[in-house]
Amino acid sequence: MKHLRGFRYAIGLVAALALALSPMTAFALTTATVTIDVTPAYVSIATTNDTKDFGTVAAGLTNSTVNSTVDYFDVTNSGTVNATVTIKVVAWAHQTGSSDWTYGSPAADTGQLVFSVGTGLYDTVIPESPATEALFAALVPSTPDYFEVGIDMPTSFTHGDKQRAVITLTATAA
Amino acid sequence: MRARLVVVLGIVLLLCGCAPQGSGIPAIVPPAAPIVYAGSEPGDDNTWIRPAIVRLGNFEPGDTAEYSIEVHNGKSVQSMYHIAYRVPDRTYEGFVPLDAAGVRFVTIEPMALVLGPRETRMVLITVTVPKYETPPVAWEFWISVVDTEATGLIQHELCSRWTVMMKE
Numbered sequence: 655m656k657h658l659r660g661f662r663y664a665i666g667l668v669a670a671l672a673l674a675l676s677p678m679t680a681f682a683l684t685t686a687t688v689t690i691d692v693t694p695a696y697v698s699i700a701t702t703n704d705t706k707d708f709g710t711v712a713a714g715l716t717n718s719t720v721n722s723t724v725d726y727f728d729v730t731n732s733g734t735v736n737a738t739v740t741i742k743v744v745a746w747a748h749q750t751g752s753s754d755w756t757y758g759s760p761a762a763d764t765g766q767l768v769f770s771v772g773t774g775l776y777d778t779v780i781p782e783s784p785a786t787e788a789l790f791a792a793l794v795p796s797t798p799d800y801f802e803v804g805i806d807m808p809t810s811f812t813h814g815d816k817q818r819a820v821i822t823l824t825a826t827a828a
Numbered sequence: 829m830r831a832r833l834v835v836v837l838g839i840v841l842l843l844c845g846c847a848p849q850g851s852g853i854p855a856i857v858p859p860a861a862p863i864v865y866a867g868s869e870p871g872d873d874n875t876w877i878r879p880a881i882v883r884l885g886n887f888e889p890g891d892t893a894e895y896s897i898e899v900h901n902g903k904s905v906q907s908m909y910h911i912a913y914r915v916p917d918r919t920y921e922g923f924v925p926l927d928a929a930g931v932r933f934v935t936i937e938p939m940a941l942v943l944g945p946r947e948t949r950m951v952l953i954t955v956t957v958p959k960y961e962t963p964p965v966a967w968e969f970w971i972s973v974v975d976t977e978a979t980g981l982i983q984h985e986l987c988s989r990w991t992v993m994m995k996e
Contacts, residue, residue: 690884690893691885695878695879695880696869696870697880697986698986705981732876734864786917794865820981824984826988827862827989
């Protein structure tokens with residue numbers, strides 16, 4: 655009888671210790687309800703200066719040391735959350751004539767755009783869509799930031815058709 | 829007597845969480861809500877979308893969830909906007925990007941909007957995972973909004989981030 659009482663005490667003690675030491679875990683009842691949690695914030699960016707004409711540039715020039723200005727493009731986060739902004743470009747398209755350049759590292763009829771953020775180094779290639787490159791990690795609302803774009807010209811031309819490439823800035827909540 | 833004690837102690841230890849774990853992967857937590865800057869709402873002359881983030885939880889195959897995003901044309905002229913499913917460039921920690929095939933889980937209605945000057949309209953996003961599908965435990969996709977009539981060298985794509993956590 656005494657042994658049985660001691661055994662019960664042991665069980666009680668161990669159970670109490672277990673309850674005291676175990677992590678507090680809540681077991682929710684199963685439910686079929688899908689939860690939706692929304693951050694009702696605005697995503698919006700604005701660019702005042704949205705065009706750049708490099709003019710006539712010689713073959714083989716890189717980083718557009720000609721016709722380029724540091725901090726040329728401005729981006730303002732006009733939303734209500736910090737915004738991550740990435741940059742990409744759509745392939746070259748002819749504006750005159752009928753031939754397009756190929757987008758990529760300089761070669762015959764092949765060129766690319768490069769950018770930097772206020773350094774004037776033009777050291778990062780703007781990738782062709784759908785690839786993207788980080789531009790601003792967390793752009794604070796109402797505070798503009800700046801970047802500049804240069805061009806790595808083709809090494810040679812087989813035609814003189816004027817080219818255009820559109821840059822897309824993608825903004826999301828950071 | 830001693831055997832009984834050992835058995836009871838074993839059971840208690842198991843209940844305490846001392847049992848071998850199925851995996852060492854830490855639990856995925858929903859992304860934290862970002863700081864929202866009150867008072868910096870965009871004006872009528874800014875193009876914007878809202879909300880920035882939508883988090884779906886407790887989701888399981890066979891479930892459907894709906895939520896609408898707003899799209900505002902900040903221009904003084906009419907413009908067309910294209911709304912599309914987008915593979916994310918990055919994700920919240922623990923979430924995996926749903927690839928292009930993930931578009932089968934998402935319905936967008938309408939996928940194109942013609943908005944008048946300063947006009948705002950709603951776009952209904954429906955997420956459905958069929959019962960026979962087994963998506964990742966936590967995944968993310970984006971809803972992309974692009975002004976297809978923008979003419980400048982710099983154009984904008986605004987994205988709403990959507991995260992989905994499946995019921996485990």
